[in-house]
Amino acid sequence: MSDVWLGILALLAGLLLCFRGGVALRLVIAFWGAFVGFSVGASIGGAVAGEAWLDGPGSWIGTVVGALVFAWLAYAFYAFAVVVAVGSVGYWLGTWAALAVGATPGTAAVVGIGTAALLAVIALVARVPYLLLVLVSAAGGASAIVSGAMLLVGVADGAAMSSGDLPAGQWWWSAVWFVLAVAGIIIQLRRRPAGETSAGWRRAPRRT
Template sequence: MSSILIGFIAIIIGILFCFRGVVAMRVVIAVWGAFVGLNLGAGLVSAVTGDGFFSTAVGWIVGIAVAILFALLAYLYYAVAVTLAMASIGFVLGTALMAAIGVTWNWVIIVVGVLVGILLAVAAIALNLPALLLVVLSALGGATAIVGGLMLLTSTIALDDFSRASVTSTIGHHWWWYAAYIVLVIAGVVAQARVIGRDQDLHQQW
């Protein structure tokens, strides 16, 4: 049941982020922040207690509490919003890249994800990046969430698999997930790029 619920949530938020990431940046990133916080809170509980991902009431409670905190911070403060968005997108893309090239699920994947997240977050704040870049990044992150949600709904993977090496092997044996991912990214970029000003920076768009 938890896999189905998280799968639906991932798909809905992924669609919003993929196709409207910059168009309604302030609200969308707040929603994305809530999703990140939900998974982070539950992940921390799982890491501390050794219980499965979202398998206990404590995991859900902490996840929801962190989700609310992240959503509020992302909505109220530009620097937090962009940092959270870029860091989480960077982590998703970094870990997805490691999975795509067949790296076993271990500390290497986590480290790469964290490093990519930090680099994107620093670049976004320090360089005042153009909104068009967030279009591409939000499409990538949203597409990843959608595909992950679909994999949960179709039982291709389960929540507990995210702590095992089986995730990388599962994805590697099903090429159509990559095809779906590419189609979603392209569609997301096209949909968002049509309605933003190419010369706007992130702060102006926010």
């Protein structure tokens, strides 16, 4: 049952990020922050309590706390929103790419962390040009949609998703991801808003 709820959350977060990530930026990234906090909190809470993924009160308490904290920080602080949105997507994409070429879960995690750090730094230094935001949000949203679908149909479980140990040889999931990512890019570029990306954040960094 926990995998079903996680799959539903992944689908909802992925749909918002993939098709509305650049337009409804602040609310979408707050929702995405809640989803990231949900996953991080479940992992930390489970590790502290010695429980499996979403298999006890410690893990579930961690999900609630993580979701609330990450959502608020992403909504209130521009820099944190960038790190959460771009960094989490970078980790997801890096992990998937490494697993696609046959890397072990441990190696894939290292590649994911490196990709996350690189994209987050680029986004902060460049003040998140809209095109970069569209590319990252569409790709990351597509990944979340595919992951949610895999959870709902039983192809993978939450523990496998969190460790990067995904089933191999099912190329059609990659094809679905590609189609969704391209569709998300096209739809978002047609709805480009005016102004600088950071303008909507109350605590956005000022230009020097």
